[in-house]
Amino acid sequence: MPSIDNIPKAFEPKEAEKRIYSEWMEKGYFHAVPDNEKKPYTIVIPPPNITGQLHMGHALDNTIQDVLIRWRRMQGYSALWMPGTDHASIATEAKIVEAMAKEGITKDDIGREAFLERAWQWKEEYGGRIVEQLKRLGSSCDWERERFTLDEGLSKAVEEVFIRLYEKDLIYRGERIINWCPVCLTSISDAEVEYEEADGAFWHIRYPFENGTGGVVVATTRPETMLGDTAVAVNPGDDRYADLVGRNVVLPLTGRVIPVIADDYVDMDFGTGVVKITPAHDPNDFEIGLRHDLEILDVMTDDARMNNKTGKYAGMDRYAARKLIVSDLDEQGLLVKTEPHKHNVGQCYRCSTTVEPRVSLQWFVKMKPLAEPAIKAVREGETEFIPERFDKIYYNWMENIRDWCISRQLWWGHRIPAYYCHSCGKTIVASEMPDICPDCGSTRFSQDEGTLDTWFSSALWPFSTLGWPDKTDELDYFYPTSVLVTAYDIIFFWVARMIFSAIEHTGEVPFKSVFIHGIIRDEQGRKMSKSLNNGIDPLEIIETSGADALRYSLITGNSPGSDQRFLPMKVEAGRNFANKIWNAFRFFMMNAEGYEIPDEVAQKDLQPEDKWILTRMNDLIGEVTGNLERFELGVALAKLYNFIWEEYCDWYIEMVKSRLFDKSAPYRTEALYVLKYVLENAIKLLHPYMPFLTEELYSYLCEGKGSVMISIWPEVRKDYDFPDDVILVQTLMDATRKIRNIRSSMNVPPSRKVGAIIVSSDEQTLNTFRNGTAFVSRLANLDSIRIACNNEGIPDTAITEVIDKGELYIPLGDLIDIDKELERLKGEITRIDEEICRVENKLMNAEFTSKAPAKVVEKEQEKLRKFKEMKGSLTVRMELLSKV
Numbered sequence: 001m002p003s004i005d006n007i008p009k010a011f012e013p014k015e016a017e018k019r020i021y022s023e024w025m026e027k028g029y030f031h032a033v034p035d036n037e038k039k040p041y042t043i044v045i046p047p048p049n050i051t052g053q054l055h056m057g058h059a060l061d062n063t064i065q066d067v068l069i070r071w072r073r074m075q076g077y078s079a080l081w082m083p084g085t086d087h088a089s090i091a092t093e094a095k096i097v098e099a100m101a102k103e104g105i106t107k108d109d110i111g112r113e114a115f116l117e118r119a120w121q122w123k124e125e126y127g128g129r130i131v132e133q134l135k136r137l138g139s140s141c142d143w144e145r146e147r148f149t150l151d152e153g154l155s156k157a158v159e160e161v162f163i164r165l166y167e168k169d170l171i172y173r174g175e176r177i178i179n180w181c182p183v184c185l186t187s188i189s190d191a192e193v194e195y196e197e198a199d200g201a202f203w204h205i206r207y208p209f210e211n212g213t214g215g216v217v218v219a220t221t222r223p224e225t226m227l228g229d230t231a232v233a234v235n236p237g238d239d240r241y242a243d244l245v246g247r248n249v250v251l252p253l254t255g256r257v258i259p260v261i262a263d264d265y266v267d268m269d270f271g272t273g274v275v276k277i278t279p280a281h282d283p284n285d286f287e288i289g290l291r292h293d294l295e296i297l298d299v300m301t302d303d304a305r306m307n308n309k310t311g312k313y314a315g316m317d318r319y320a321a322r323k324l325i326v327s328d329l330d331e332q333g334l335l336v337k338t339e340p341h342k343h344n345v346g347q348c349y350r351c352s353t354t355v356e357p358r359v360s361l362q363w364f365v366k367m368k369p370l371a372e373p374a375i376k377a378v379r380e381g382e383t384e385f386i387p388e389r390f391d392k393i394y395y396n397w398m399e400n401i402r403d404w405c406i407s408r409q410l411w412w413g414h415r416i417p418a419y420y421c422h423s424c425g426k427t428i429v430a431s432e433m434p435d436i437c438p439d440c441g442s443t444r445f446s447q448d449e450g451t452l453d454t455w456f457s458s459a460l461w462p463f464s465t466l467g468w469p470d471k472t473d474e475l476d477y478f479y480p481t482s483v484l485v486t487a488y489d490i491i492f493f494w495v496a497r498m499i500f501s502a503i504e505h506t507g508e509v510p511f512k513s514v515f516i517h518g519i520i521r522d523e524q525g526r527k528m529s530k531s532l533n534n535g536i537d538p539l540e541i542i543e544t545s546g547a548d549a550l551r552y553s554l555i556t557g558n559s560p561g562s563d564q565r566f567l568p569m570k571v572e573a574g575r576n577f578a579n580k581i582w583n584a585f586r587f588f589m590m591n592a593e594g595y596e597i598p599d600e601v602a603q604k605d606l607q608p609e610d611k612w613i614l615t616r617m618n619d620l621i622g623e624v625t626g627n628l629e630r631f632e633l634g635v636a637l638a639k640l641y642n643f644i645w646e647e648y649c650d651w652y653i654e655m656v657k658s659r660l661f662d663k664s665a666p667y668r669t670e671a672l673y674v675l676k677y678v679l680e681n682a683i684k685l686l687h688p689y690m691p692f693l694t695e696e697l698y699s700y701l702c703e704g705k706g707s708v709m710i711s712i713w714p715e716v717r718k719d720y721d722f723p724d725d726v727i728l729v730q731t732l733m734d735a736t737r738k739i740r741n742i743r744s745s746m747n748v749p750p751s752r753k754v755g756a757i758i759v760s761s762d763e764q765t766l767n768t769f770r771n772g773t774a775f776v777s778r779l780a781n782l783d784s785i786r787i788a789c790n791n792e793g794i795p796d797t798a799i800t801e802v803i804d805k806g807e808l809y810i811p812l813g814d815l816i817d818i819d820k821e822l823e824r825l826k827g828e829i830t831r832i833d834e835e836i837c838r839v840e841n842k843l844m845n846a847e848f849t850s851k852a853p854a855k856v857v858e859k860e861q862e863k864l865r866k867f868k869e870m871k872g873s874l875t876v877r878m879e880l881l882s883k884v
């Protein structure tokens, strides 16, 4: 073992963490390979966006994954943590466009190819930033295998999936209502729309009959879309309107004549029972339009202005047009009434602009056939959610799923592998541009301009990263993966899509467990957000307090599915914990200096306290391992903390000090052996949480044994099971604790020795204390312990405490100097008498009581009451002490 002189006084994360991480990298400890001697354990990282910066959510998510992977690696699994990043179409493209805007150029100015060149350049420059940040956290990802959703292999997987689904008729191209973002200028999927309640209105508008009289009244929250109405509809069972069906009405402001149709979809009880039908701007109206063969009339431009089919409104922003339309209707006497109305408005998840439901020619995935087996797999437990309650979100989303719009009007992403014949318009889906059109023989084609939704590629992540569609050894060995770790907010965005994609393409679920954690909130429990400016930068914490302290603060209090608050005092606690362990370790090294510590000692030479801590170590190994198996990371860490801090440092070390300080004391070797055995195992158990600190400790404590991260996870030693000694030591600890409490509650200075009396009618208990006299005396600072089977001769002024099967007493005279105390009490009573006299005089003075405000008088009366009370208790105490 190294000399204590070569061991630093404290652990300095700033210096140590970088050095240790590069050692791990150099030695290749993170690399996992298929190994049939071992069981596989696999986690795929939720790939962070290349535009991302490490935030607290990432820090938590990745710390959890690192804890799990380090633990399983130590347990002897071939543990693969597959890393990588996501190309994040919308976010990245927005960044490039923004940068170009500063140069005064647009996408169209430079064209697709030059734009992509810039995007790749940007990726090279900034895309690796988040990976470097994950390394600072200590993440033990297999970086040799790092993937990127746009890399060659993953692009191949995306193309393969697109072609397969198309050939199975599960992907189609068609005009459907999609969510259009007028700022991002692309379609977005249903899952990317966030709903927020907003104040709006219901405008009731009269559509007159052709002769200009009467008519029907419809209500709408988006009056600007009326310019695209191509019918009004009633329910076929609605007697009120039976004779209207088949007649026409005039669409106000346009003069267009539109029919009244009957459709079951219309709710008779809603509003007037007549609804306007705008097939180009509403998903339900679109369906009705298909059923009745109505014209689909889009009235907007891509940036949500009214288009050239809207007459005088052409060119106006949708909201400006809304205002003008309402006032024009009012002027013409066609606005029947305006009702205030709260409703949910869909917003783009990326830019928060209100999305416009709009008809558009896009590519879709047919969801029903894919959702069914994915629902079944979770119902049958092939994949389990932890905590279980989150399966409800999953079922709810999967059971109500609509076809998934996967095409995006962006350039940064996987280009849709579809080609259109210039002559006959035929669509050919293939991995390369076709040579010749099978229908017309033309040789001219153009590729679809769109790219695929980013989630289309991340849905394949668990198997595409392992080499799919190729049959690789990695795929064979590491797939299906063991667990996916994610926050609850992307269950449907991502988790659901991975499950149905995996089942469709690999025939297996992508992971056996989904461990859902909550989100990190600020100290006051608010979400961390840019607008509140309450985010905390994890890198700053790593810089000042080290990655271990950050990890400690994130896992402390973590429990599956629950949100947690980020409290700076937890980081502080992590630092203190590290110091405590470091000091305990140095204490051991100091005492072990120059001693050869054997690998084993004879059981007969172990003392009760040794047997107690060895048994407790066994308990801890069992419990921590069990907690990790149930994803109770926070509970496991709390147990480790309590064991190391209290049982090992505060108790065991104190218990063995007398054996250590006397170099010729019997059983000194045993004490050193146990100190080391327990510390070594505690370090191993703590390693997944605080990898840097434990690596440094292990390198000194177990010099020559290699890295702790590839050491073997502690196992319960069946021969270290001493229940009787545990009871004995815990009884003594309990008595010690109680004597200490009495001392501190009575302010007894440490220099003052006291005597204790243990009374019990239980022979076993009496024996325990007979054997433990020295132990309790030393730890509780006693000069004597008397052991008795009854309380004869114990003064009734003695302070007493109940212990297991007995009582303990400390004579009052031992705790305090009675004469001195009587003297002090006398003085105190005299002083209080003076105070009472003073206040009483004041209150008897009519000048004071009549002039002073009531509050001041009350205050004086309150004082008087308090002084009298104090005098009362001092007098009782004096009487008691006089009897001693």
Ligand SMILES: [Zn+2]
Binding pocket: 181, 182, 183, 184, 185, 348, 349, 350, 351, 352, 353
């Ligand atoms: Zn947007």
Ligand SMILES: [Zn+2]
Binding pocket: 421, 422, 423, 424, 425, 426, 437, 438, 439, 440, 441, 442
């Ligand atoms: Zn053709």
